Amino acid sequence: DAGVIQSPRHEVTEMGQEVTLRCKLISGHNSLFWYRQTMMRGLELLIYFNNNVPIDDSGMPEDRFSAKMPNASFSTLKIQPSEPRDSAVYFCASSLGGSGFVGEQFFGPGTRLTVL
Amino acid sequence: GDSVTQMEGPVTLSEEAFLTINCTYTATGYPSLFWYVQYPGEGLQLLLKATKADDKGSNKGFEATYRKETTSFHLEKGSVQVSDSAVYFCALSGNNDMRFGAGTRLTVKP
Numbered sequence A: 001d002a003g004v005i006q007s008p009r010h011e012v013t014e015m016g017q018e019v020t021l022r023c024k025l026i027s028g029h030n031s032l033f034w035y036r037q038t039m040m041r042g043l044e045l046l047i048y049f050n051n052n053v054p055i056d057d058s059g060m061p062e063d064r065f066s067a068k069m070p071n072a073s074f075s076t077l078k079i080q081p082s083e084p085r086d087s088a089v090y091f092c093a094s095s096l097g098g099s100g101f102v103g104e105q106f107f108g109p110g111t112r113l114t115v116l
Numbered sequence B: 001g002d003s004v005t006q007m008e009g010p011v012t013l014s015e016e017a018f019l020t021i022n023c024t025y026t027a028t029g030y031p032s033l034f035w036y037v038q039y040p041g042e043g044l045q046l047l048l049k050a051t052k053a054d055d056k057g058s059n060k061g062f063e064a065t066y067r068k069e070t071t072s073f074h075l076e077k078g079s080v081q082v083s084d085s086a087v088y089f090c091a092l093s094g095n096n097d098m099r100f101g102a103g104t105r106l107t108v109k110p
Helices: none
Strands: A005-007 A010-013 A019-024 A031-038 A042-050 A053-056 A065-071 A074-079 A088-095 A111-115 B003-006 B011-014 B019-021 B023-026 B032-038 B044-050 B056-059 B062-065 B075-077 B086-094 B097-100 B104-109
Touching: A005 A088, A010 A019, A019 A088, A019 A111, A031 A074, A042 A065, A042 A074, A042 B097, A074 A088, B003 B086, B003 B097, B011 B019, B019 B104, B023 B032, B023 B086, B032 B062, B044 B062
Parallel strands: A010 A111, B011 B104
Antiparallel strands: A005 A019, A019 A074, A031 A042, A031 A088, A042 A053, A065 A074, A088 A111, B003 B023, B019 B075, B032 B044, B032 B086, B044 B056, B056 B062, B062 B075, B086 B097, B086 B104
16 A cells, blocks of 8 residues: 655745645545644644545634645645745645544655745 | 643653653543654654553554543553654544644654
8 A cells, every 4th residue: 555645745935826735545544634743833733524524624724725625535735825934844644534533544754845 | 622741852761761751631532542653754653552441552662551540641662772763642533533742752862
């Protein structure tokens, strides 16, 4: 199994540009999580989908951030416009969950975003 | 809401020392408990888990026991190695919820 796949692995962009991060879930998994990790704030949950439906998006910082699941195996996290404070490592994770249950999460390798 | 509190780091030990990283939780219902490990430059990986009270999770010499009476899930290893240097996260999975602790950085010196 290929595991969770994230792209790109590194992204450097300038303030104001649009950034799109991509994630492919493990086959058969039905839950998808986006996290952000920084030295200052640690690991933060941004949004959680179950069966393509957003369950908890309370961690999404502001309207500049949006996440979608166009199909059951793929997700995007978009930042528009990007700001230097968005610089972080962004992880996605997938799991096999049931009704009201979050199973063991499998993390991708992360995307290191730098906004200049 | 549910939450996880774990011992602040960093923790620095000599090789072959005994390791304990404390983790306590607050939750309604009966959550599952996890320890994840993050090596430099990588994503988190599941280290061990326990799904009900008194269960012991173990892997790679690490152990943790789900203690409902003390709401704890402390991570232990009898003899650490340099290769165990990493950040360790305690986590719980409850009702439509997943909470991680702040992480504890462990450095093991030869």
